[in-house]
Amino acid sequence: MTQATEPRWLAFARKYIGLHEVVGSGNNPEIVQMWEKLGLPFRDDATPWCAGFVGFVFESVGIKSTRSGLALSYQNWGVSLKAPAVGCVVTFKRVGGGHVGLVVGKDQQGNIMVLGGNQSDAVNIKPFATARVTSYRWPAGEPLPTGALPVVNSNGVVSNNEA
Template sequence: MKTILDIQRRLLALGYSVGPAGADGVMGADTEKAIIAFKVANGLQARPYIGPITLEKLFGFAVAGQRALGTGEPRWLTFARRYSGLHEIKGKNHAPEILAMWKATGLPFTDDETPWCASMVGFVLESVGIASTRSGMARSYEKWGVKLAKPAVGCIVTFKRNGGGHVGFVTGRDAQGNLMVLGGNQADAVNIKPFAVSRVTGYWWPKGEPLPEGAIPTVESDGKLSTNEA
């Protein structure tokens, strides 16, 4: 598995600029532009989504089945990161990767407008051999796994929101104490955004998986709280 930092370094080596900060491990606008430029040059769709085909083009070998790098994070979070940058397609067409998530979790939807955060989480879990709730309801995860007293890297976190809920994976905290969450349908995309702790309804861990140790790290954030997960 390749991290965002690995991808940035490879893009730099191939002559693509990832912005003034260089390889910093953050999927920012400049890195997305570099990914799009690389994909167009290699006959792929002009989207910042990083999938197995893009990784193979970048690194010259198939990486989909490789073990995660020693990042110290659970394998499902490392797997989820590969979908960073995946966006809904506006209009009558739909992102095939999102449709594949619906199919993989046994849900009947055939569009990318139906809220898909729970499908993203379920797809990630099922892809690494962990049973999900197989539900399209974000807060179905409140009756899943082992409840944790506090957040941990890679844990599933559930939120309340007007009209429903939201679910994603914790990656850390920002300097303001907000939770940093990797999730789907966050402003119609897969990304990492800060969330107010006051919205949390619980933290959850897969049954049978080693429990995490230590505090979650402080990570970079733009400080703009997520407000659109519908």
């Protein structure tokens, strides 16, 4: 799948790859603006912001998010998918909470490649084990995805070496 055929929210989210927290006592104003857009009370980049990023992305393209700062709030949002699809929301459990991001593909080992915020304190694409997945969700009212999940590299670009 090329970027031109990706869901509009995924194409929008890609624009933020490289955005990162401010080291030390400062805060990245773009992350603070994400909280503000969602009407949430956080005013820093130290609060876990993966759900803030996903919510900001959807709200920015005209899709209602959960408007929550909790990653696992997306487990019941939208429409459930049985398998991952490019652009779907994926939720994960972790010690102390969860994580949420957008699927861009899979890697050569079969891990889900996720574009998300607050991944090593930045917006980037990272692999996650499928064993950690708690849900795959799709925005209600949007055409359902079709096709196989592509193998992508760490930049989220389709690999020439399909697994």
